[in-house]
Amino acid sequence: MQPPLSVYVHIPWCVRKCPYCDFNSHAQREEIPEARYLDALTRDLELALPEVWGREVTSIFIGGGTPSLFTPAGIDRLLTTLRTLLRVSPLAEITLEANPGTFEAARFRGYREAGVNRLSLGIQSFNPEHLKALGRIHDDQEARTAAEAAIGLFETVNLDLMYALPGQNLEQARADLETALALGPAHLSAYHLTLEPNTPFAAAPPALPDDDLSADMQLQAEDLLVAAGYEHYETSAFARPGSRCRHNLNYWTFGDYLGLGAGAHGKLTSRSPGRPKNDLAPSGGGSGVFPEPGVNHFHDRIERQARLKHPKAYMDAVFASPPGHIAETRQLSRGDRVFEFMMNALRLNQGFDPRLFEARTGLSIAAAEAGLAEAQRGLFETVNLDLMYALPGQNLEQARADLETALALGPAHLSAYHLTLEPNTPFAAAPPALPDDDLSADMQLQAEDLLVAAGYEHYETSAFARPGSRCRHNLNYWTFGDYLGLGAGAHGKLTSRSPGRPKNDLAPSGGGSGVFPEPGVNHFHDRIERQARLKHPKAYMDAVFASPPGHIAETRQLSRGDRVFEFMMNALRLNQGFDPRLFEARTGLSIAAAEAGLAEAQRRGLLLRELHNVRPSETGRRFLNELLQIFL
Numbered sequence: 335m336q337p338p339l340s341v342y343v344h345i346p347w348c349v350r351k352c353p354y355c356d357f358n359s360h361a362q363r364e365e366i367p368e369a370r371y372l373d374a375l376t377r378d379l380e381l382a383l384p385e386v387w388g389r390e391v392t393s394i395f396i397g398g399g400t401p402s403l404f405t406p407a408g409i410d411r412l413l414t415t416l417r418t419l420l421r422v423s424p425l426a427e428i429t430l431e432a433n434p435g436t437f438e439a440a441r442f443r444g445y446r447e448a449g450v451n452r453l454s455l456g457i458q459s460f461n462p463e464h465l466k467a468l469g470r471i472h473d474d475q476e477a478r479t480a481a482e483a484a485i486g487l488f489e490t491v492n493l494d495l496m497y498a499l500p501g502q503n504l505e506q507a508r509a510d511l512e513t514a515l516a517l518g519p520a521h522l523s524a525y526h527l528t529l530e531p532n533t534p535f536a537a538a539p540p541a542l543p544d545d546d547l548s549a550d551m552q553l554q555a556e557d558l559l560v561a562a563g564y565e566h567y568e569t570s571a572f573a574r575p576g577s578r579c580r581h582n583l584n585y586w587t588f589g590d591y592l593g594l595g596a597g598a599h600g601k602l603t604s605r606s607p608g609r610p611k612n613d614l615a616p617s618g619g620g621s622g623v624f625p626e627p628g629v630n631h632f633h634d635r636i637e638r639q640a641r642l643k644h645p646k647a648y649m650d651a652v653f654a655s656p657p658g659h660i661a662e663t664r665q666l667s668r669g670d671r672v673f674e675f676m677m678n679a680l681r682l683n684q685g686f687d688p689r690l691f692e693a694r695t696g697l698s699i700a701a702a703e704a705g706l707a708e709a710q711r712g713l714f715e716t717v718n719l720d721l722m723y724a725l726p727g728q729n730l731e732q733a734r735a736d737l738e739t740a741l742a743l744g745p746a747h748l749s750a751y752h753l754t755l756e757p758n759t760p761f762a763a764a765p766p767a768l769p770d771d772d773l774s775a776d777m778q779l780q781a782e783d784l785l786v787a788a789g790y791e792h793y794e795t796s797a798f799a800r801p802g803s804r805c806r807h808n809l810n811y812w813t814f815g816d817y818l819g820l821g822a823g824a825h826g827k828l829t830s831r832s833p834g835r836p837k838n839d840l841a842p843s844g845g846g847s848g849v850f851p852e853p854g855v856n857h858f859h860d861r862i863e864r865q866a867r868l869k870h871p872k873a874y875m876d877a878v879f880a881s882p883p884g885h886i887a888e889t890r891q892l893s894r895g896d897r898v899f900e901f902m903m904n905a906l907r908l909n910q911g912f913d914p915r916l917f918e919a920r921t922g923l924s925i926a927a928a929e930a931g932l933a934e935a936q937r938r939g940l941l942l943r944e945l946h947n948v949r950p951s952e953t954g955r956r957f958l959n960e961l962l963q964i965f966l
Contacts (some may be wrong), residue, residue, distance in 0.1 A: 344595035353534035358597030393581035402432035406444020434480035435472035492521035500540035520577035596648035718747035726766035746803035822874035911949025
């Protein structure tokens with residue numbers, strides 16, 4: 335089944351080219367050759383008719399440039415030509431772009447009488463200073479006057495606004511939105527100003543808001559417009575119910591469009607020359623709207639065309655024999671189809687049905703699988719969100735709300751920490767009012783229950799992970815692995831043999847596997863050393879470049895007691911506990927070195943012991959500090 339067909343007509347003149355604009359527009363230096371250009375558009379259409387013959391046109395968009403520089407009579411002639419030579423739907427959406435600086439009430443009425451039913455006004459801003467910075471030819475009052483007149487005349491009016499403008503702050507961006515909302519258009523477009531190559535702004539960039547402020551402006555626009563009853567249906571597009579832009583939706587859903595005029599682009603789907611007509615319909619019993627994957631032969635040719643850009647060159651070439659107004663014709667490869675479909679359809683907040691991909695590209699959705707899988711994986715393979723509970727003034731419902739908000743975001747990993755008042759902090763010096771122990775315990779249990787019910791594994795006291803998303807770095811800490819600490823204040827732990835120890839003495843004796851060596855004989859562990867770097871950044875930087883370097887604040891070898899305590903302090907945070915053989919492999923000691931503490935913890939009901947597993951009991955998990963104190 336053929337995609338919907340739209341027509342785009344480009345009128346390339348404007349009063350003055352704006353410094354940010356990279357569209358094919360040409361400043362008006364003399365009288366516009368309106369009649370000759372309309373003749374050229376007619377000839378362009380006549381030459382294109384074989385490519386679109388018999389297809390219904392669902393929308394027409396007259397863009398520029400500044401199409402409102404053409405007279406109403408000229409627009410009437412253009413639309414009459416299109417209706418005469420094409421099957422234009424009686425319900426077609428017909429849009430004209432207009433510049434408020436060209437507004438005249440009679441001119442707007444003439445466009446409406448010619449058949450334009452949707453006007454798109456390039457307001458950009460209602461702030462006179464920002465309009466001046468953008469090089470616009472209208473002022474704020476002309477913007478309001480044109481918008482009010484248009485809204486009273488046309489079925490649908492779109493107002494184009496821009497944000498992240500030179501020197502703009504958040505309040506000014508909000509004022510533009512509020513002014514637009516007060517006018518009550520059916521459609522609003524809110525675009526981020528970008529510095530396009532080969533424009534004056536790119537050559538001499540103005541001072542623009544930074545990325546954080548620009549993002550705040552975007553979020554502000556979305557929040558304000560949605561709260562005002564507009565549907566945010568595309569990245570930059572907001573519409574009242576029933577007022578989505580049908581022409582742009584055809585672009586965004588990879589429909590077809592015939593481009594007419596200087597610099598106009600088009601995309602048309604057809605069968606290859608010689609393909610029988612009865613081969614248009616998809617095989618395999620499909621509905622024709624969503625065909626069977628990979629068999630829609632209508633799509634064996636999807637072609638892009640671009641017209642010559644310069645108005646005079648275009649007009650001369652379209653009347654030449656043979657005509658030479660087509661600057662480029664290119665058939666889309668499989669890769670092009672995948673990319674162009676996604677580039678458009680993923681602008682839609684509602685996304686797309688994979689069957690639409692197949693209907694519009696002629697390819698199976700499997701052709702896009704690699705990219706879809708990569709995109710689903712996200713910008714980062716794993717994201718952890720840190721949350722705290724037992725906060726000043728927090729109640730149980732508020733703690734739950736934090737968790738539910740985090741769950742709605744769907745991270746692979748969540749950490750839920752109890753706020754503690756650490757020594758030498760402002761909170762320790764002047765403690766805030768915190769939830770009592772019973773309420774704090776309820777918050778902890780609530781977090782565990784909610785996160786486990788949502789499919790997260792509670793694998794460490796404060797850590798919760800989706801399957802396969804445990805934090806491997808922290809697991810290395812918790813299983814007493816080694817780590818090199820770099821930077822101001824960084825700590826590290828490294829295991830080595832003493833100077834002079836022979837290399838062949840690294841492996842455990844006694845026939846052990848090497849993973850879990852025989853107790854007490856892993857000589858590799860005769861030195862486990864902790865280091866700490868200087869804390870102050872400047873002192874650290876100065877010291878690391880000194881001769882000799884002095885950036886190491888402390889070096890300490892762990893005693894037998896240190897090894898027992900530090901292993902237990904980490905490994906008993908894991909809900910699954912540890913294998914006693916891991917204790918021996920990581921400390922170089924027999925598990926007997928920890929027997930007194932293990933027996934005491936088991937006696938108090940804080941620990942569970944099996945042949946190859948030692949783990950905290952439910953009570954031990956609740957009173958972890960008490961459990962760890964036994965080994966201190």
